[in-house]
Amino acid sequence: MVFGGWALHDTYTTHQYAKASRGLITRACAGLVDADAVMRLDGGTDRVVLGGDEPRTVDFEGIPDGCVLSRVEERHGREVRIGQFTLDIKGLPQERVLHTVEDFPDEPFTTLGLGSQGDMTARTRLPDRMPLGDGRLGDYGPDDVTVVARCEQPAEAATTTLIVTATSPSTRDEAGDRPVLARLARQAAVGAAAKYGCRAQLPELPDRLPAPVVDLGPAAGDRSDSCGWYAAHLRTADGGTLPDRAAGVPLGGAAREEGCLLAVGPGATRRIHPTLGKEQRAHLDLDAVLRISSWWVRTRSYFGDDAAAFAVETPGKRIPDPVAPGTAGRLGDVLHGSATCQGRPATLTMTVPYRYRSVLGTRLDELFTAYATDAAARRGCTGLVLPPPE
Template sequence: MDDLREAQPDRAPGLLPERGRRRDAVNKLLCVLAVAGIGLSLWAFVQEVVDLRARSESRERITEACGGLVDPDPVLGLNGGGIDRVKLSDEHETDLGERSSGCLVYRVGDPGTTYGHFSLAVLRRSAEPDAEETAEDETTIDEDSDEPFRRPYGDEKSSPGPVVRHALPHPLGDGALGEYDEYKVTARAVCAKGGKVSSIEVSAVAQYDEPVTAEDRRTLAGLARQGADRAADRTGCLADLPELPATLAEPGTEFGSAARTGGTCDWYRRFLTTEERGSLPDRALGAPAGRASAHDACVLAVGEKETRRIYPGFVKTSDYPQTLDDVLKYLPWWVKTETYVGDGTRGLRAEDFEQKTELTPGTAGTDSDRTWWASSVCDGRPAVHVLWVAYPYDRIAADRLEPLFRAYVDDVTERRGCTDVVLPGAKDFARS
């Protein structure tokens, strides 16, 4: 008997102990865990169903509020994705029967909280030359919205220098499709002549506070193009929209040396090879230059070292109230050049101290303050070219502004193949 017992193989180690109290306890624990697991699985399933329903409702809301111009899933996927619940602004709804409309989408967070997420703006311009203008047709160059530098916010951490408002418009490809900056992409359908609509402009905007990633910017570009294409189709606008470019350069807000700049500021680099800089800017901020862009710009600024050099001589002959420290931190000296082509020239105005000056295609002049303009015709479309100078820098560089502006206009019209150029005269640059 003992031999037989010894001959039996060893018992394989098991997951359960021998029968008895310990095994009964384990059985009870496993039963509890099983029930709990089933409960959690059911809860996860229910929650998934709830999320799917919420996402489906959100998709429907976006489609309805944005007029079906954009697919809702890319909208939900912005800012990291994972967004199932949205709220739409009651004050905005896309209506192609209106000259200007759009939608505003909020992300729903914890109960009772909403956060900015996405907006779509649609601008339809009439082909009728005498069509009544609305506020949406106006493009106003003023310090509240167009000045390249902004004042620091009250609770903002102190900066060693002035703060750039945002990147300049970058062309989508050669610019025929539209432009973009850090958080907004605008696509434009230019309609064939003979219809009731001249152009359709659709802007897709990231409304969240976090920096817009390259992936999200690409998504915004796709949404803007899709919206412009669908809006054109529904309004009888015959337009062939270019495809999106393969890459979108990262929009920059850092100034570089004017002697080594390029793109939309390349004209200034070449100007400095034939002219002494003197009191002219030594820093430049530009963007890639697109031959077919409806809007491009270049900003030139006087850096800290040059400001310190120029300031003492200036204050000796001026009652300028700001200190050197104020200039360096809050009120830099700058020059901005811009070109508007096509429907963007409609309602173009310069505004200073609540006084508006119309910058009309086919004319040239000044607002007798800090803005000068020229005009031309580019690919059969009207174009307006603008020089805007900060106060009091317009006094400091007064004797250089006319040749500076002429160099800019000569360059931009040659690059775009523009004709019928009209320039402001010497009297427009004269200072009393």
């Protein structure tokens, strides 16, 4: 009977936790998301509390807006809080810096231990974003889904685009959470658009949400993804010191962002390294390149309002350097160009770490021209502006 009493007590307690959690989620996120769906993420939980260093709740008093929620678990006899769900509401064009690319960027690959014979560039830890359908609805990454509501006329504070992102840290490991997160993001975008006075027509979610592309394969061949420009370039260019691996994402004709990751595999690295000058070889230790500082290139294109919200983060500066539409240039490891697509701006970027720029030399300009020319032609852009030769 004692056991039965404890079981009833636990059931009652769980019920009370769940009831309180539903109410908290509804209040914190202003009814924009299904509370039960939020609680089911990452295998499910009955205890949800406000998360983050400073609790955030949706109040519709301005943009940006959002809510942060954590789950409570007992581990080793004590309660711990783990991120469960975050809803971010941002707007354009008033939020000028939405996309940033780092000068002196993070390595997109996991470094290898001393003496390791592994393959550093076989798999990226920072995959590019995937389009939702043709990209009109938005895009997604390993642990978040972003839905974009383009206002038919400017909404509150002259907002022309609402950007709603639903994030759950568990999604990276729980693929089944991705469709749930997508539905939550779209549901929140519909509600937020209505609340902020943004009249928008949102497409339905696609039937499938393939996992983000993390594996790099041969760059050459018949590619129809976001690295297709590079495969086409290789058909007429000498491979030489160029990357031999690529990870591209499906092309979305209306995507607000497109990315392609290129890298040099260990075999090609060992082939190229002996051809470098003596000083270069001394500076670019072969073992370090294979284990720690690989050779890679990353492109990212931004279109429409997103093109005007791009900046480059520079070491030592607290505020990123904004890049104005219609311009081109170089900011450390980042090259950028621009174009006009159906009357809207486009910002085209290519990031190449210094250690690999020194290997590519003048071929870097060749690469950027091939990438930017293809992107502009494919998206029907005019007025392509390229950075001057280095």
